[in-house]
Amino acid sequence: MHYEIENVAKTLKAARESKGLSQRALGKKAGVLQAQISKFENGAVDLRLSSLIALARALDLELALVPRKVTPAVQSIIKSSERPAVTRSDEQRRTQNALVNLQKTLDNVTKLKPEVKELAQLARYARDFERFQIALPDTKIFQNANKAIEQFKKDAENLNKIRDSLAQFESLRNKLAHAYIDPEALKPIRPAYNLDEDDGDG
């Protein structure tokens, strides 16, 4: 028996079971007899394409013909889509927290000094960065910006540090633009402002 058919059968069976469907239930949904499904799952039958597609569709799967050289990438996508949540590394979590802290600080100070356009610019960049979490560098750049703003709060004449941060942000934004990732596709990462903060950096 074709090992590739076996593979398809296994995938289908796994999908069915992961959805908690019995062979009869799936059969009803897909318009295929239970007996037929049983036979296919056990490699006892060489399904017709229409049957396969009917089954796949009932299981929210789509048939794709994938060029050999990109199958690893595709398999990788499929596998991680089966994973429940996206786990982030500590590094990424820390970066995320730094970004959130920055946004809070910005919110705060902008209320006090709404006329300072650099603050608005920083805020705009920070909002952009939310969508690019996967590609963000370490926390330092955000922490520095945070400090710059806090300093500015005390010494309203001194915009230098803020402008430095702005330049850094601009540069980062440019870099990120080279790797555009559809924000819609980014998994439901918790809203920026509701993150649990175990931070301690300031």
Place this chain on the structure above:
Amino acid sequence: MHYEIENVAKTLKAARESKGLSQRALGKKAGVLQAQISKFENGAVDLRLSSLIALARALDLELALVPRKVTPAVQSIIKSSERPAVTRSDEQRRTQNALVNLQKTLDNVTKLKPEVKELAQLARYARDFERFQIALPDTKIFQNANKAIEQFKKDAENLNKIRDSLAQFESLRNKLAHAYIDPEALKPIRPAYNLDEDDGDG
């Protein structure tokens, strides 16, 4: 006839033609009659799975069952694989180099310590990342992995750093898998100064 079957048929036909194969040539390669191929390409027949797989394999294609929610990402990957190489920025080129270096180091050390499964895992991830070049973060994560491995070479007891890298890689891969890569992003990159809508430079 099922539009999904039509779709498969079209894909197969396109693949055959792009390889410059006649129906007879393909038939010989796949062990399928020319008449059968003609009928299938015209939607006049409901192929059996074994025949479909034979044809696909002869065309360097693989059958995959893709969860609906990630089909856009998969389609995107497939499409970009059909495109010629993309010109990359210096940043991306550097990242690419770091990735290649990492793979070399891995190759090297894996020969010395083939029993360490973490190395194999890192290699697997690294291979995956090749497909996602446009969306990779900066070089650091790869350089760190590289260092971790070099360290491990001297101190074979110490797997901690390698495990850290592994966690980072896993996380990155998850992100990448969820991130639909807009094919548009592979086209010419906008110059940095046009990125933001309304601000002049501070």
Place this chain on the structure above:
DNA sequence: TCAATAGATATATTTATATGTATCAAAAAA
């Protein structure tokens, strides 16, 4: 213990693919 549901099989019939061979028109190459 009894009832319900699960998956694996069995059988008979219908239907369609698979196979093999062959032909035909159109397009491409000689």
Place this chain on the structure above:
DNA sequence: TTTTTTGATACATATAAATATATCTATTGA
């Protein structure tokens, strides 16, 4: 033009899937 190749069909038969119905065993729940 002539020859060759290509893709679309036609028709035979063999084979296997699809369909429908039913049974069996094991498991799960009441």
